Amino acid sequence: MRIVVMPPFDREFFGGDRLDMDATNLFDLVARLDARAPGFATIAEARAAFAIDGVFAPDWSLPLADACEVIVLPRVGGG
Amino acid sequence: MNAPQPQHAFRVVGTRPVRPDGVDKVTGKAIYGPDFVAPGMLYGAILRSPHAHARIRSIGTSKASALPGVKAVATGRDFPTIESLVMTVGESASDIVHVARNCLALDKVLYEGHAVAAVAATSQAAADAAIQAITVDYDVLPHVLGLEEAMREGAPLLHDDVFTKGVSPKPDKPSNASMKVVIERGDIDAALAGAAAVASGRYTMEPVHQGYIEPHGCVASWNADGQAQIWCSSQGAFAVRSQVASMLGIAQADLRVTPLEIGGGFGGKTAVYLEPVAMLLSRKAGRPVRLVMSRGDVFRATGPAPGAVIDVRLGADADGKLVGADIEFKYHGGAYPGLNAHSGVICSIGHYNVPNARLIGWEVLGNRPASKAYRAPGAPQVNFAVESAMDEIALQLGIDPIELRLRNAVRPGDPQPTGVPFGAIGYVECLEAAKAHRHWSAPLGPNQGRGLAGGFWGNYGGPSTAQVSITEDGSVTVTTGSPDIGGSRASMAMMAAETLQVPYEQVRVTIADTAAIGFSMVTGGSRVTFATGKAVIAAASQVVDTLKARAARIWGVEPGEVAWTDGEAVCSSGAKAGERMTLRQVAARAAHAGGPISAEAALNAAGWLPGFAVHICDVEADAETGHVRVLRYTAVQDVGRAIHPDYVEGQIQGGAVQGIGWALNETYVYNADGRLDNPGFLDYRMPVASDLPMIEAVMVEVPNPDHPYGVKGVGEVPIVPPLAAVANAVARAAGVRLRDLPLSPDRVYAALNAR
Numbered sequence: 001m002r003i004v005v006m007p008p009f010d011r012e013f014f015g016g017d018r019l020d021m022d023a024t025n026l027f028d029l030v031a032r033l034d035a036r037a038p039g040f041a042t043i044a045e046a047r048a049a050f051a052i053d054g055v056f057a058p059d060w061s062l063p064l065a066d067a068c069e070v071i072v073l074p075r076v077g078g079g
Numbered sequence: 080m081n082a083p084q085p086q087h088a089f090r091v092v093g094t095r096p097v098r099p100d101g102v103d104k105v106t107g108k109a110i111y112g113p114d115f116v117a118p119g120m121l122y123g124a125i126l127r128s129p130h131a132h133a134r135i136r137s138i139g140t141s142k143a144s145a146l147p148g149v150k151a152v153a154t155g156r157d158f159p160t161i162e163s164l165v166m167t168v169g170e171s172a173s174d175i176v177h178v179a180r181n182c183l184a185l186d187k188v189l190y191e192g193h194a195v196a197a198v199a200a201t202s203q204a205a206a207d208a209a210i211q212a213i214t215v216d217y218d219v220l221p222h223v224l225g226l227e228e229a230m231r232e233g234a235p236l237l238h239d240d241v242f243t244k245g246v247s248p249k250p251d252k253p254s255n256a257s258m259k260v261v262i263e264r265g266d267i268d269a270a271l272a273g274a275a276a277v278a279s280g281r282y283t284m285e286p287v288h289q290g291y292i293e294p295h296g297c298v299a300s301w302n303a304d305g306q307a308q309i310w311c312s313s314q315g316a317f318a319v320r321s322q323v324a325s326m327l328g329i330a331q332a333d334l335r336v337t338p339l340e341i342g343g344g345f346g347g348k349t350a351v352y353l354e355p356v357a358m359l360l361s362r363k364a365g366r367p368v369r370l371v372m373s374r375g376d377v378f379r380a381t382g383p384a385p386g387a388v389i390d391v392r393l394g395a396d397a398d399g400k401l402v403g404a405d406i407e408f409k410y411h412g413g414a415y416p417g418l419n420a421h422s423g424v425i426c427s428i429g430h431y432n433v434p435n436a437r438l439i440g441w442e443v444l445g446n447r448p449a450s451k452a453y454r455a456p457g458a459p460q461v462n463f464a465v466e467s468a469m470d471e472i473a474l475q476l477g478i479d480p481i482e483l484r485l486r487n488a489v490r491p492g493d494p495q496p497t498g499v500p501f502g503a504i505g506y507v508e509c510l511e512a513a514k515a516h517r518h519w520s521a522p523l524g525p526n527q528g529r530g531l532a533g534g535f536w537g538n539y540g541g542p543s544t545a546q547v548s549i550t551e552d553g554s555v556t557v558t559t560g561s562p563d564i565g566g567s568r569a570s571m572a573m574m575a576a577e578t579l580q581v582p583y584e585q586v587r588v589t590i591a592d593t594a595a596i597g598f599s600m601v602t603g604g605s606r607v608t609f610a611t612g613k614a615v616i617a618a619a620s621q622v623v624d625t626l627k628a629r630a631a632r633i634w635g636v637e638p639g640e641v642a643w644t645d646g647e648a649v650c651s652s653g654a655k656a657g658e659r660m661t662l663r664q665v666a667a668r669a670a671h672a673g674g675p676i677s678a679e680a681a682l683n684a685a686g687w688l689p690g691f692a693v694h695i696c697d698v699e700a701d702a703e704t705g706h707v708r709v710l711r712y713t714a715v716q717d718v719g720r721a722i723h724p725d726y727v728e729g730q731i732q733g734g735a736v737q738g739i740g741w742a743l744n745e746t747y748v749y750n751a752d753g754r755l756d757n758p759g760f761l762d763y764r765m766p767v768a769s770d771l772p773m774i775e776a777v778m779v780e781v782p783n784p785d786h787p788y789g790v791k792g793v794g795e796v797p798i799v800p801p802l803a804a805v806a807n808a809v810a811r812a813a814g815v816r817l818r819d820l821p822l823s824p825d826r827v828y829a830a831l832n833a834r
Contacts, residue, residue: 006497007260008245008421015247043165046172051499058540058683073497074421075172076537078604079289079346079452079795 001064003029006073009048013037026050026060029070049075091577092788095725098569099588100340109340112296112312117367120298121150121199123360124206125353125370126213127380128188128195131222131446131753132235135186138196139214146212148205151363153197153356155185159328166325173417179326181415181449182355188217189237189414190446191754192379194352199360199368222446222753226388226409229255229445237444241416257416258442260424262496265435270403274394278471281390282464284820286383286411287745289453290737290765293342294377299357300367305329307361309354310337314344314562315601320593322351327358337592338562345737346452349601350382378758382451383747385411385418387460393468399478401487403435404428408461412442413449422537423457425496426799427465430506430535430691431487438496446753452603454734455536455795459741459802463820466532466803470810480531480807481514484693488533495689505717505781506533506691512779513693518713527699527710528812534692534799538792539604540684544597545614547575547622548677551670553663555579555586557618560599561611563590565794566726570608571615573722574788578619580646581662597681605792608722609783610684616787621678630660632672686785690796692716694735694804700812705828707743707809709770714800715777719791724778731776731797738801740766746821 003019010017014037021036023029029050034041040048050057051071052064064070103109140152164175184193196213200206221235228234234255242250245259271277297311307329313319316336324331341348353370360368372380389408395401406427412418420440427438440461473480488506495501510533513519523529546558557575561567572586579586599611623643630648631638634655642649648660669676697711714735721727744764748756757763782789802820810816815830 004498006421007262007424008258011247011259011261012244012249043172046165051497054498054500056499056540056685056687058542058685071498073499074419076422076425076539076604077419077452077456078539078606079349079454079456 001067002069004069004071006071009072009074013040023064025062025064026057029064047074049073089577090580091573091583092720092722093724095723096569096573096583098566099572100563100568111293111340111342113294113371115298115310115339115369117298117300120367120369121201121364122203122206123197123199123357123368123370124210125194125356126196126210127376128184128191128193130188130217130219131191132220133188133217134220135184135188135195136216136218140196143198143209143212146205146209148201149198149209150201150366151199151360153183153359153363154195155180155183157359158183158326161326161328164325166321173415175322175325177415177417178322178351179355182352190448192376192448193414194356194380197356197360199364223255224445224447224749224753226411226443226445229443237414237446241444255444256441257412257444258420260420260440262424262436262438267403267405267435267437270435271392271394271405274402275397276472276475277392277394278468278475279392280468280818281388282467282818283388284460285386285746286447286450287741287747288378288383288763289343289345289347291343291345291347294372294374295353295381296371297354297357298367298369299354299361301358301362303365306333307358308335308337309358310339311354312339312341312348314341314348314564314603316562316593317560317598318349318601319351319354323355323358326355335592335594338590341562341564344564345454346456346603347381349603350451352381374760375758378763379755380448382413382449384453384456385450385460389461389464391464391468393465393472395472395476397476399476399483399486401431401433404433405437406461406465407439409441409443410457410460411447411450412444413447414444415449416442416444418442418450420457423461425537426458426535427461429496430489430533432489432493454737454798458534458536458799459738462532462534462799463802463806466800467806467816467818470530470807471816481510481519484533485510502688503781503784504689504691505779506535508779508781509691509693509715509717512777513695513715516695516713516715516777518695518711523697526702526812527697528808528810530696530804530807530809530811532694532800532803532807534796535689536796536799537689538687538795539606540610540687541600541604541606542683543599543611543614544679544681545611545618546596546677546679547615547618549622549662549666549669551666553661553666555581557586557588557615558591558596559588559611559615560591560593560596561607562602564602565730566723567607567611570722570726571612574612574615575619577788578616579623580643597679605690605794606687609687609786609790609792612790613684613786614680614682617680617682618678621680622676625676625678626662626665629665629669629672629676633660633668634658686783688719688783688791690717690792692796692800694800696804696808698805698808698812700809700827700831702831705824705826705831707822707827709739709772709805711772713775713777714797715779716793716797717781717791718778718793719783719786720780720789721778722788722790727778727793728776730794732774734795734797735774735801736766736771738798739771739805742802742805742820742822744821744823
């Protein structure tokens with residue numbers, strides 16, 4: 001599964017914007033990303049959002065078995 | 080084009096009923112933050128730093144503590160030691176340690192107005208006198224206000240533990256540049272080198288305030304048994320609870336936060352300033368404590384929208400197709416990190432398809448109050464530069480400004496800068512509506528000009544909880560945890576009424592405290608009508624199912640034999656076929672047919688869609704004074720579907736007016752000592768009704784298929800286009816382009832006389 005990491009997380013945590021890894025769901029993906037870049041899980045809840053195959057996914061328990069791509073991007077604040 | 084469902088498909092949605100909170104608000108009965116009184120309450124006051132940047136050597140509180148009537152004195156040392164914790168604060172993330180330090184400084188003050196100590200006393204006069212008796216020994220440090228000055232080597236450093244995020248490798252030296260966001264695609268330099276038209280320039284502005292009329296105010300009561308209550312005006316009682324509990328190291332269940340009415344927030348009331356301090360004072364004094372900011376406190380110590388320096392190069396081919404965008408902006412973060420430059424990057428050219436782009440955003444700290452959200456945070460500033468450049472390209476190529484935008488506008492399925500494709504968006508529909516509007520083709524007089532700008536904001540969904548209950552007489556109560564800032568009591572009642580198929584007047588809405596209902600995210604991000612609305616509809620749908628089941632039990636038929644039609648149960652088969660039972664009749668018998676009828680829905684709403692807007696502005700520039708008068712203003716917006724059109728129009732008008740103020744008048748003015756010279760509405764000039772024409776709001780309805788009634792957020796995008804719409808109008812009226820906001824008379828006069 002392709003993981004596209006948007007800024008600032010690409011440079012802040014992973015040193016690049018493309019990763020390839022499998023995960024059962026987004027909880028699992030966050031744990032795997034944290035294993036690669038310690039500290040990511042700590043900030044993910046507050047700062048990160050995810051899109052699975054082009055659809056924002058606030059439900060992190062959605063299965064990723066059939067997903068081709070997950071985009072990791074910052075949560076956007078509002079006023 | 081996504082044609083909206085015909086209006087007659089709805090009973091209540093799309094109508095304009097009277098707001099349920101109107102009488103209390105116009106008669107002065109509504110209780111706002113500074114109004115609340117608790118028995119035995121003490122009055123608080125806060126001592127604030129006169130310096131922009133200083134180390135605190137010592138704070139002497141003994142004289143103040145000894146004064147008659149003084150019951151408690153608190154400083155930053157009264158906060159428990161807490162570890163760094165990045166948590167959701169409003170809709171963005173902040174380190175809770177920084178939030179605590181912003182409420183009461185510990186070792187350093189970082190801006191004029193930074194809170195240093197607080198007092199609680201038996202009268203406001205005693206509290207005010209007591210803070211004058213507090214002595215603070217400061218070691219005044221050099222300060223820095225400017226964005227590029229703060230980024231220079233050797234600039235005064237605000238924090239020794241802030242390192243630039245978003246760069247690789249991780250820096251080993253602390254910096255005032257707290258975040259960098261970069262998105263690149265294609266070959267921007269080659270694209271711009273081959274462009275038929277390139278518009279470039281540097282655009283600047285200072286911070287501006289949200290300008291909410293009600294100052295921050297709260298009452299806190301922390302009992303000896305550890306349980307506490309806060310009554311305050313905010314955009315989210317749950318956000319107040321989580322921040323205060325984290326700062327003070329108490330369980331969230333021990334803290335009950337009751338939302339009071341809110342006199343404007345616009346993003347600025349997603350943060351806490353007074354509540355933790357009032358809690359500390361209350362614990363010491365053993366009595367409730369009220370803290371209220373003055374207008375000067377609000378300007379000096381609460382978070383404005385960031386000022387900016389924006390460099391833009393935008394290129395198009397001879398047909399007006401954009402070929403490249405090279406944008407770098409720096410935004411004021413103020414005293415602490417927490418602003419998110421990402422939204423500015425995303426919104427910069429998010430409404431256009433641009434194949435080659437280099438988008439760089441910086442968040443830069445300086446000795447100013449920490450920046451906070453203000454309607455579509457981060458979008459208006461960069462939009463001002465991009466939409467000004469679009470206007471210049473239209474002039475260079477001789478293409479109509481709307482036509483230029485139509486040739487480049489994003490459509491459903493086009494990728495956003497994040498790569499996530501757009502859903503059922505309506506930017507093209509907005510541009511077409513603007514083109515067809517009589518305003519666009521109306522004649523102009525001498526010294527008059529017409530400007531146009533488009534804009535985009537992502538909106539949000541998020542978690543919300545709602546309860547719907549049927550009373551014994553068949554009337555309906557709806558309870559949510561979303562403070563009503565823009566009329567959500569009415570819109571929630573309307574969506575519940577629509578779902579239950581009952582009259583709007585039969586439904587009443589309560590905004591509950593944090594102990595009375597489950598979690599809801601802040602009222603912000605244009606999310607409440609969408610997300611909390613989804614929760615209300617889900618709960619109301621459950622209630623309908625229950626009503627049908629109860630009617631079936633009463634009739635002795637299967638639940639599948641009962642339909643819910645026109646707000647009544649209708650038996651569809653068997654011996655009772657054709658019989659009807661009103662909601663009132665079911666409710667009256669509910670106790671003997673299964674018990675009370677109530678449902679709660681708690682969800683994390685997905686499926687939100689962005690908002691798009693196109694604004695047209697006519698101005699007249701007075702050559703003798705430089706004064707710019709807005710003659711006519713039309714704001715076109717894709718609203719999904721307007722639940723209560725009056726409120727939607729109000730959001731559009733309010734956002735447009737705030738943007739006009741940003742463009743023409745509003746700005747923070749700091750002096751050489753780093754002190755704010757205009758901390759009041761006399762010198763910080765917001766537009767008033769007599770300054771403006773009627774703002775015509777044009778609602779374009781492209782319904783959201785992921786909401787039962789088609790809702791999209793509407794509250795933020797209307798502040799995105801006005802800065803450029805006004806500036807483009809001034810450019811065409813005056814014949815010169817001004818790139819520094821505000822477009823105040825002195826600047827316009829100088830530009831007119833420099834022609």
